[in-house]
Amino acid sequence: MVQTDIGKDIAKARALLEHRLLVAIPTETVYGLAANALDEDAVLQIFEVKNRPRFDPLIVHGADRERLSEYVTSFPEWAQTLADRFWPGPLTLVLPKREIIPDIVTSGMDTVAVRVPLSPLTHELLTQLDFPLAAPSANPFGFVSPTTAQHVQDQLGGKIPYILDGGECEVGLESTIVAEENGKLHVLRLGGIAVEEIESIIGPVKIGGASEGHSPGSLLQHYATRTPLKLGPIDITQHDLSSTGILSYQTRYPGIPPEHQVVLSTSGDLRKASKYLFAAMRYLDSLNLKVILAEEFPETGLGRAINDRLRRAAA
Ligand code: TXA
Ligand code: MG
Numbered sequence: 396m397v398q399t400d401i402g403k404d405i406a407k408a409r410a411l412l413e414h415r416l417l418v419a420i421p422t423e424t425v426y427g428l429a430a431n432a433l434d435e436d437a438v439l440q441i442f443e444v445k446n447r448p449r450f451d452p453l454i455v456h457g458a459d460r461e462r463l464s465e466y467v468t469s470f471p472e473w474a475q476t477l478a479d480r481f482w483p484g485p486l487t488l489v490l491p492k493r494e495i496i497p498d499i500v501t502s503g504m505d506t507v508a509v510r511v512p513l514s515p516l517t518h519e520l521l522t523q524l525d526f527p528l529a530a531p532s533a534n535p536f537g538f539v540s541p542t543t544a545q546h547v548q549d550q551l552g553g554k555i556p557y558i559l560d561g562g563e564c565e566v567g568l569e570s571t572i573v574a575e576e577n578g579k580l581h582v583l584r585l586g587g588i589a590v591e592e593i594e595s596i597i598g599p600v601k602i603g604g605a606s607e608g609h610s611p612g613s614l615l616q617h618y619a620t621r622t623p624l625k626l627g628p629i630d631i632t633q634h635d636l637s638s639t640g641i642l643s644y645q646t647r648y649p650g651i652p653p654e655h656q657v658v659l660s661t662s663g664d665l666r667k668a669s670k671y672l673f674a675a676m677r678y679l680d681s682l683n684l685k686v687i688l689a690e691e692f693p694e695t696g697l698g699r700a701i702n703d704r705l706r707r708a709a710a
Contacts (some may be wrong), residue, residue: 421561
């Protein structure tokens, strides 16, 4: 056991990372569990702390596109166009990797996933470091991703020395991952940037990839709560109301105790719903109920990514 401190001390985070230790970092999507991406031994600790299988590759984070360009052999035009529009922001690009990125980061693949996160603290940290940061979401493998420093403390406290506290994550869903496969553009993971927004810039993309199934971002069961979660139209007559939780978009359900219900956005704002989705799943899970009933969201914009997470949680 180590003591896990929470704070805003960039110098401390930097010193720990330079000493090959792990630090949880804020991003606009979810908190990441970071290590020097160029240091195989440091990265190995990420897999150990998360209990993550080695076949699941990590995202490499950099302060800007110029720095990340040092780790890829080419930055094709489609990727430049997307980077110009969405970086810093919740977009990850899968590009051909340079040798300097260790195999442990990419699970032996010849591509590397890169992104420039939007968070003032993490941006400053990345600017000061002379290496990029490999960082998966800072949760034990398979569980709900953290969107506050306290969430990280709850799940990884005692296992890492420091959590850099950037407050609540503004987006609340992991980044959208785009890759070129067999000459076509694919969204490998739905996320914080809607597919419609990406298509408005680079034209039609395919959802899912040829490589689907290799990586747990795309494994069916993921983002799991301990309480069983059921997704679909909610029929409360089928359940014992005192032990049922509700995760809904806009509607309150009479008959269910109000403290067992989370309405993500009464006004129907998908951004707001995304921001608090994971926190709501955690909260309802903490009540130790028999079941959590979740509504399906509109299959448009960020609603698609929300449904994706809920489907995996329900699987
Ligand atoms: O928003 C995010 O992306 C957050 C924050 C911390 O940046 N990170 C995150 O990392 O969600 P993680 O490890 O939970 O998910 C990374 C996923 C992998 O599961 C895999 O699906 C995909 O990124 N990935 C990574 N490298 C890849 C590669 N070379 N080819 C295809 N997919 C890759
Ligand atoms: Mg994750």
